[in-house]
């Protein structure tokens with residue numbers, strides 16, 4: 001079953017066409033990678049499907065939480081998250097002055113319901129809910145390997161840890177599809193390898209499909225079921241890692257004329 | 261018809277003063293993205309300095325023209341110095357702080373400067389000498405436009421032209437435009453950001469001082485609190501025209517001045533200030549980019 | 561060597577400030593009698609003060625940078641007295657007992673006048689805590705907070721004047737009207753960017769004041785409304801002295817209630833959402849938080865407190881007019897929140913007492929009150945943006961202990 005179905009997506013900024021007729025489908029349990037040079041429009045694509053930008057035209061359909069199909073163009077970001085899409089950011093956007101645990105607890109917000117009244121009276125239902133939030137958030141932190149920094153402030157984490165915290169926070173929203181924007185940027189080879197394992201684990205253990213933007217070719221080739229190549233807002237190729245590796249147009253666009 | 265003309269000219273006069281002050285808001289906002297809340301106080305300090313110097317010179321027996329020139333000059337220099345100092349003390353240390361910190365600092369500065377003048381001088385209204393002479397050739401038109409209104413309009417026009425030339429053609433003007441567009445890029449190509457910011461504050465404050473002198477001499481009295489209302493209205497003008505845009509500030513000033521003039525002339529004068537505030541609230545809600553501004557998508 | 565250069569720099573700074581303040585500080589003209597007064601002492605004063613302040617400023621900025629570096633290096637902050645105060649029960653409980661005891665006997669050992677001042681300070685504590693929800697927790701700079709205070713005060717004054725309604729009957733109405741106005745204003749403006757929001761709320765506050773000033777039929781204009789009833793105790797009106805004590809205890813009750821509510825809120829799902837919103841709006845929305853609704857919650861809740869305090873204020877002074885609700889009032893409450901450290905309950909309480917009581921008891925200060933407030937806002941932002949008492953984030957227990965017995969450690973208990 002397809003989770004995400006993007007057809008003819010186009011996005012203009014004034015005169016600039018940042019996305020030109022993009023078509024991407026992501027199926028259950030799939031890992032799909034988007035690659036392309038800087039400025040190709042990859043992040044813009046993420047922003048369009050997560051409701052940060054309203055696309056100029058095209059359709060974005062999600063078979064999300066609850067099993068119904070929703071058209072999510074122009075929906076607010078929080079509504080998109082409720083439908084089961086969660087993302088990380090290319091430039092890390094954590095809540096710097098909150099603790100690591102609290103950052104993840106925020107992710108639980110849209111799956112819980114305590115109100116102002118509930119918070120003041122703190123009835124047994126609210127207490128139970130809080131308890132579950134703390135426990136499941138801690139569980140997620142263990143999963144990404146941050147169990148030793150639970151009560152540190154997010155801003156005091158190392159760079160690679162911050163990236164992993166962003167993933168944990170996104171997982172806390174209980175998504176069906178996780179969107180990762182350059183998760184390995186700034187990581188050393190060892191950290192990248194751990195990230196590789198983490199992504200596979202998320203897919204296998206949680207049954208979450210993954211759409212990722214990445215420049216690290218080794219990571220992309222080893223992880224992906226399918227790769228989409230973008231250049232200047234256009235989708236220039238799509239296929240399995242082997243197909244992409246042997247596609248002359250991709251080699252030309254991505255690696256430069258010399259390799260062709 | 262004559263009443264209409266009178267209101268129109270009154271609106272233009274008012275509007276050009278708003279425009280003079282609004283330019284300071286817009287230029288600073290364009291460069292560092294800060295609503296310089298203390299800008300109204302710089303205008304007030306300009307007016308006060310002019311008042312003090314003019315009174316001293318009058319007592320010392322100087323003639324009319326030299327008083328006008330000297331008092332204006334000193335007031336402009338002092339306002340510029342205050343603007344420069346305020347930036348160094350209250351904003352510069354906060355350049356990398358969260359967005360609201362410099363705004364709170366600016367509000368604090370504004371309250372501080374008001375009370376500084378209140379304590380060092382007086383809380384009463386002070387009579388301001390009429391520095392602008394009554395021209396004989398204006399006599400026949402006196403019922404629609406006075407001499408001081410004419411001077412205000414002409415001075416504003418001249419100042420605007422000077423500013424345009426400065427920004428379009430001089431080196432510092434280019435640096436200012438470059439900084440407004442992209443601060444880090446400007447820094448990379450060798451623009452001295454600190455200097456550009458200082459110059460922006462100095463120019464904006466000088467313009468405010470000119471506005472202060474013109475208004476004070478036109479209305480005839482000032483106190484420590486005049487900066488608050490003038491500041492808010494000028495800010496409204498800047499937003500109305502599209503904050504960050506220099507022609508926008510002028511246009512916004514004129515539109516606001518005329519709106520106020522007609523509203524008080526034809527509707528009611530009780531709610532004069534309510535009109536301005538309501539206009540401000542309405543624009544910010546419905547068209548925050550202003551008349552000349554373009555709305556953009558924030559990059560994520 | 562370094563000391564010498566900083567002396568040299570401070571000297572230049574003091575020369576600059578002597579020049580800068582020359583016309584306004586030194587010259588005073590009486591234009592009617594044509595007398596010029598030259599106040600050279602002021603120049604020396606400015607010179608001396610700016611020299612010392614510049615030296616101190618340099619020292620503190622350096623220290624701040626050093627601290628930031630040290631914290632970034634080690635990742636942990638050393639246990640301080642402050643932390644011990646808030647985290648260890650053995651330490652906090654006796655202090656609490658002493659404070660409660662002092663609060664109870666206060667009106668019986670001090671004069672009515674002192675009690676009345678203390679009540680005023682308590683009103684500001686509660687106003688500060690209310691605004692703290694909006695500014696400190698949710699990060700929405702509200703410069704028109706006084707408008708909601710005015711709404712509360714006028715609702716009591718008018719309902720009392722026209723229909724003879726009593727304090728306790730109007731209290732919930734004032735709170736409700738505060739909330740309604742908060743929602744009314746919040747709905748259109750909360751989509752605005754932070755600094756625009758500040759200006760719009762300022763404009764809104766001024767509009768309310770100007771309407772109260774000009775709409776004579778409704779509000780009796782600038783002359784205000786007098787003879788507002790004081791609160792009654794079980795239906796009986798008390799004498800002036802007894803009533804002051806009564807109001808004092810009402811305010812003590814309010815303060816405890818407010819602290820209780822705010823403390824619970826800030827460690828709840830909603831409170832966390834507010835703080836996250838303050839930290840990063842975009843990330844917050846991407847995590848599934850409804851931005852508008854969360855902001856509206858904070859805004860309306862803050863306004864509710866202002867509305868309630870407005871009712872208390874009207875009952876305390878028995879006379880209100882629009883002059884009590886100027887922008888400066890908003891600025892005072894804001895400086896309490898800023899000085900207290902945005903988001904910290906204890907900080908706000910301490911700051912409110914310092915800022916309201918100091919000018920009352922040190923008469924010499926009272927003229928310099930607003931000057932001081934302006935100064936505090938700038939100085940706090942530059943040197944200590946986290947306030948006098950920074951908010952320590954709460955820590956949670958997690959892991960193996962199952963069931964309901966998770967024992968949360970509150971970092972801010974009062």
Ligand SMILES: Nc1ncnc2c1ncn2[C@@H]1O[C@H](COP(=O)(O)OP(=O)(O)O)[C@@H](O)[C@H]1O
Pocket residue numbers: 013016018036037038039040041042043044045557558559560
């Ligand atoms: N909010 C925006 N306004 C204007 N232009 C934008 C905006 N967001 C992205 N762009 C432009 O769209 C293009 C694609 O950018 P982006 O999606 O960030 O590229 P990538 O992530 O592939 O490196 C760039 O030319 C960028 O400048």
Ligand SMILES: [Mg+2]
Pocket residue numbers: 042043044090
């Ligand atoms: Mg990108």
